[in-house]
Amino acid sequence: MPASGWGQLFTHMIIVQKYGGTSVADLDRIRNVASRIKATRDAGNKVVVVVSARAGVTNRLLADAKTLDPHPDSRELDMLASVGEQETIALTAIALHSLGVPAVSRTGAQVGIHTDSEFTKARIVDITGGDLNKQLDEGKVVIVAGFQGVTEDGHVTTLGRGGSDLSAIAIAKAVNADLCQIYTDVDGVYTADPRQVPGARKLNEISYDEMLELASLGSKVMQARSVEFAKKHGVVFEVRNSMNNNPGTIVKEEVASMEDVVVRGVAADKNQTKVVILGLHDQPGTAARLFTALAKANVNVDMIVQNVGRDGVANVTFTVPSDDAYKAEKAVEKISAELGPRVKFMTDRVAKVSVVGIGMRSHSGVAADLFTAFAEAGINIQLISTSEIKISVAVEVDKADDAVRVAHAAFAL
Amino acid sequence: MPASGWGQLFTHMIIVQKYGGTSVADLDRIRNVASRIKATRDAGNKVVVVVSARAGVTNRLLADAKTLDPHPDSRELDMLASVGEQETIALTAIALHSLGVPAVSRTGAQVGIHTDSEFTKARIVDITGGDLNKQLDEGKVVIVAGFQGVTEDGHVTTLGRGGSDLSAIAIAKAVNADLCQIYTDVDGVYTADPRQVPGARKLNEISYDEMLELASLGSKVMQARSVEFAKKHGVVFEVRNSMNNNPGTIVKEEVASMEDVVVRGVAADKNQTKVVILGLHDQPGTAARLFTALAKANVNVDMIVQNVGRDGVANVTFTVPSDDAYKAEKAVEKISAELGPRVKFMTDRVAKVSVVGIGMRSHSGVAADLFTAFAEAGINIQLISTSEIKISVAVEVDKADDAVRVAHAAFAL
Numbered sequence: 001m002p003a004s005g006w007g008q009l010f011t012h013m014i015i016v017q018k019y020g021g022t023s024v025a026d027l028d029r030i031r032n033v034a035s036r037i038k039a040t041r042d043a044g045n046k047v048v049v050v051v052s053a054r055a056g057v058t059n060r061l062l063a064d065a066k067t068l069d070p071h072p073d074s075r076e077l078d079m080l081a082s083v084g085e086q087e088t089i090a091l092t093a094i095a096l097h098s099l100g101v102p103a104v105s106r107t108g109a110q111v112g113i114h115t116d117s118e119f120t121k122a123r124i125v126d127i128t129g130g131d132l133n134k135q136l137d138e139g140k141v142v143i144v145a146g147f148q149g150v151t152e153d154g155h156v157t158t159l160g161r162g163g164s165d166l167s168a169i170a171i172a173k174a175v176n177a178d179l180c181q182i183y184t185d186v187d188g189v190y191t192a193d194p195r196q197v198p199g200a201r202k203l204n205e206i207s208y209d210e211m212l213e214l215a216s217l218g219s220k221v222m223q224a225r226s227v228e229f230a231k232k233h234g235v236v237f238e239v240r241n242s243m244n245n246n247p248g249t250i251v252k253e254e255v256a257s258m259e260d261v262v263v264r265g266v267a268a269d270k271n272q273t274k275v276v277i278l279g280l281h282d283q284p285g286t287a288a289r290l291f292t293a294l295a296k297a298n299v300n301v302d303m304i305v306q307n308v309g310r311d312g313v314a315n316v317t318f319t320v321p322s323d324d325a326y327k328a329e330k331a332v333e334k335i336s337a338e339l340g341p342r343v344k345f346m347t348d349r350v351a352k353v354s355v356v357g358i359g360m361r362s363h364s365g366v367a368a369d370l371f372t373a374f375a376e377a378g379i380n381i382q383l384i385s386t387s388e389i390k391i392s393v394a395v396e397v398d399k400a401d402d403a404v405r406v407a408h409a410a411f412a413l
Numbered sequence: 414m415p416a417s418g419w420g421q422l423f424t425h426m427i428i429v430q431k432y433g434g435t436s437v438a439d440l441d442r443i444r445n446v447a448s449r450i451k452a453t454r455d456a457g458n459k460v461v462v463v464v465s466a467r468a469g470v471t472n473r474l475l476a477d478a479k480t481l482d483p484h485p486d487s488r489e490l491d492m493l494a495s496v497g498e499q500e501t502i503a504l505t506a507i508a509l510h511s512l513g514v515p516a517v518s519r520t521g522a523q524v525g526i527h528t529d530s531e532f533t534k535a536r537i538v539d540i541t542g543g544d545l546n547k548q549l550d551e552g553k554v555v556i557v558a559g560f561q562g563v564t565e566d567g568h569v570t571t572l573g574r575g576g577s578d579l580s581a582i583a584i585a586k587a588v589n590a591d592l593c594q595i596y597t598d599v600d601g602v603y604t605a606d607p608r609q610v611p612g613a614r615k616l617n618e619i620s621y622d623e624m625l626e627l628a629s630l631g632s633k634v635m636q637a638r639s640v641e642f643a644k645k646h647g648v649v650f651e652v653r654n655s656m657n658n659n660p661g662t663i664v665k666e667e668v669a670s671m672e673d674v675v676v677r678g679v680a681a682d683k684n685q686t687k688v689v690i691l692g693l694h695d696q697p698g699t700a701a702r703l704f705t706a707l708a709k710a711n712v713n714v715d716m717i718v719q720n721v722g723r724d725g726v727a728n729v730t731f732t733v734p735s736d737d738a739y740k741a742e743k744a745v746e747k748i749s750a751e752l753g754p755r756v757k758f759m760t761d762r763v764a765k766v767s768v769v770g771i772g773m774r775s776h777s778g779v780a781a782d783l784f785t786a787f788a789e790a791g792i793n794i795q796l797i798s799t800s801e802i803k804i805s806v807a808v809e810v811d812k813a814d815d816a817v818r819v820a821h822a823a824f825a826l
Contacts (some may be wrong), residue, residue: 076510086496097482
C-alpha cells in the first residue's frame with residue numbers, strides 16, 4: 001500500500017485505534033471518539049480501541065494515595081491507578097451503544113496482557129488477546145483498557161509511562177491488525193518542533209530507528225519502549241490527530257527509498273546538564289570506576305567525552321538529564337578520592353541538539369555540513385557525539401532554538 | 414459466648430468487618446477506619462475488611478453513563494460501577510501501611526466471589542475465598558472490594574442494593590469467621606425508629622427471622638437478601654456503629670430465651686398504596702387472574718384481603734409500594750373486562766405498621782392487645798395481615814407515627 005493511502009478511508013481491515021487521556025477527557029470528547037470509531041467501523045472495518053484514563057483521573061487517585069502515605073505500596077498503586085482506564089472503557093462502550101454500535105469493554109486482564117510483577121512499570125511478557133477475535137467476528141467493537149496488565153498470579157499491574165501506546169501496539173500484534181493508529185493532539189511526527197521552527201514539516205513516514213532516536217531525544221510524541229516493541233514485532237503504526245482527519249505519520253521498518261532523505265528531523269533537549277571532571281588519574285579503570293558509581297546511583301549518562309591532558313591527568317565531560325544532576329554530583333563526590341588527589345568538577349546547563357536520519361549511513365559529510373552551518377551562525381559546539389543515524393551536539397541553552405533552526409535549514413527540511 | 418461479650422475486646426479470632434460508603438467517604442474517614450482495623454488486629458485477631466465505594470463515587474459514574482445513554486448496557490454499568498470499590502480497597506490498604514499494618518487489597522474476582530450473569534443485580538453462586546487464608550496466616554489484613562463479583566466467563570458483576578453487606582457475610586462464611594461486623598451509621602437495630610419513638614431501645618440481639626421481617630418492612634439497616642444469606646449459611650453477624658465503640662446488635666439463629674420477649678420491635682412503612690377493587694366476579698380464578706397480571710407487571714403486592722359481597726361479586730384490597738402504584742393501576746385497567754363487567758377500583762396512600770417477634774409463636778393474644786391499644790388511641794385499622802412472627806396493619810399515613818408509639822408502649826419495649 002502506498003504511503004498516501006494511509007490517510008484515506010480504509011475498508012475490510014482490522015484496525016487498532018488508541019486514544020489518550022486528553023482525547024477522552026470529558027463526556028463530549030468521549031462522544032467525539034465514539035463518532036470516529038463508528039465511522040471507521042461503518043466503512044467496513046473491524047475495530048479494536050485502546051483508551052487511557054480520562055485526563056486528571058489517575059493523578060487525583062495517586063494524589064489521594066500520597067496523602068495517606070508519602071511512599072505508597074506499588075502494588076496498591078496499580079490496583080488504584082488501573083481504575084482510571086476501566087472507567088473509560090465502560091463509558092466509551094456506552095457512548096458507542098448510544099450511536100447504535102455494538103461494543104464491549106475489556107480490561108487488560110480480560111485480553112490477556114500478561115506482565116511481570118514490576119508494579120507501576122511492568123513489562124509485557126505475552127498477550128493472548130482473550131476473546132478479541134471472537135468479538136470482532138461477531139461485529140462488535142472492542143474497547144480495551146490501556147496501561148494495564150495482569151501478573152501470572154492475577155495481580156493488576158500498570159505499564160508505566162506511555163503504557164497505553166504499548167498496549168495498543170501489543171494488541172495490534174495479538175490480533176494481527178492491518179493498521180494501528182495512535183491518536184494524539186498533534187498531526188504526527190515533524191521534522192522539528194513546529195513551535196520552534198515555523199517551517200517544520202509533518203513527515204509522511206519514518207523508520208522505527210529514526211523514531212527511536214527522536215523519542216529518546218525528548219520528542220514527546222511517544223515513549224521509546226513502545227517504538228522498540230513495535231520494531232521488535234514488526235507492528236506498523238500511524239501517529240495522527242484525534243481532532244481532525246489529516247493523515248498522520250506512518251512508523252515502519254526502513255525501506256530503501258528512505259535513504260534518499262539524508263536527515264529526517266531535528267530535535268532539541270534543553271533539559272541536560274554537562275558535568276566536567278578535571279584532574280582524574282590517567283590510569284586504566286578510572287573511567288570505569290566513575291561510570292559504575294554513576295550507574296549505581298541510577299544516573300542516566302548520555303554524551304561522554306574524554307581528553308588526556310598533561311602530567312598524567314585526564315579530563316572527562318558527560319551530560320545527564322538535569323533532574324539527575326544532583327544525584328550525579330553526590331555520586332562523584334563520594335568517590336572523588338579514588339578518582340585522583342586533585343579532582344575538581346563543575347556542572348553547567350546545556351542543550352543537546354540532534355539531527356536524525358537513516359540516510360546518514362550512506363551519505364558522508366553530514367557532520368561537516370552541520371558543523372559548518374553552526375560555525376557560520378556563530379553557535380559554539382561544546383560536545384559532539386554520533387551514532388550511525390544521529391549526530392548530537394551540546395550547545396548553550398540560549399542557543400538551542402537557533403541551533404535547531406540552523407540545522408533544519410541546512411538540510412533543507 | 415454471652416451476648417454482653419460481643420461488645421468487648423476480642424482476641425485470637427477471625428473477624429470480618431464491613432464498612433459502608435459513608436464510613437470511607439473521604440481520606441480522613443479512611444484513616445479512621447484504618448485505625449479501627451489496626452486496633453482489632455493489634456488485639457491479636459485475623460482481620461478481613463470489606464469496603465464499599467466512597468460515598469458519591471458510584472453515583473457520579475452512573476450519572477456519566479446515563480448522560481451518554483439513557484439506558485446504558487448493564488454489563489458496562491457493572492464494569493463502570495465496580496471501580497468505586499476498587500479505589501477504596503487500594504486506599505484503605507495504603508492507609509493501613511502508613512500505620513505500619515501489613516495489608517493487601519483484593520477485588521471480588523480475586524477472592525473468588527462467583528456470581529451468575531445478572532448484571533447490576535447478580536446473585537452469588539459460590540465463593541472460594543482465593544488466597545484469603547494464606548494472607549491471614551502471613552499476618553496480613555486483607556481488604557476486599559464489596560458489591561462485586563465475577564462470572565464464570567470472567568465478566569465483572571455487581572450484586573445490587575446492599576451488595577457489600579452480602580459480600581461481607583459471604584466472605585465470613587468462606588473464611589469461617591468467628592465474627593462478622595457490619596459497620597454502619599447507627600448503633601444497631603432498635604425496637605422502633607428512634608426518630609419516631611424517643612423511648613426506642615437498641616436490641617442486644619435479634620433472630621434472623623425477626624431481622625428479615627424488619628428489613629422487609631423498610632427498616633433501612635440491612636437488605637433482606639443479606640440476612641437471608643446469613644440465615645441460610647448460619648453466619649452470625651453484628652450491626653454496629655463505625656463512629657463509636659458501643660456494642661451493636663447481634664443477629665443470629667433464634668435461641669429458646671428469645672421467646673421470652675414476645676415482641677422484638679415495631680416498624681412503619683409509610684410508602685404504601687392501598688388498591689381497592691370492587692365488583693369482581695365471585696368465581697374461581699378471578700383472583701388468580703388479577704394477581705397473575707400484577708406479577709407480570711412486576712408489581713410487588715404485599716397485604717391482600719378479600720371479601721365476598723352480595724350479588725355474586727367480591728371486593729379485593731391489597732397494598733403495593735407507592736412506587737409500583739401506577740404500574741398496578743395500569744395492569745388492573747388492562748384486564749378489567751376479564752375481572753367483571755362493573756369493576757371499579759380506587760387507590761389511597763396508607764402506612765403499614767408492624768410488630769415483629771418470634772415470641773408471638775408461643776404467646777397468644779398479641780393481636781388482641783395490639784388492636785385494643787389502637788382502638789383506645791383512636792387509630793382506625795384498615796387492613797390486617799399476619800404471619801407467624803409478625804402482625805401488620807394498614808392505617809392512615811397521618812396516624813403512622815402515633816400507631817408506632819402506641820404499639821411500642823403496649824408491648825413495653
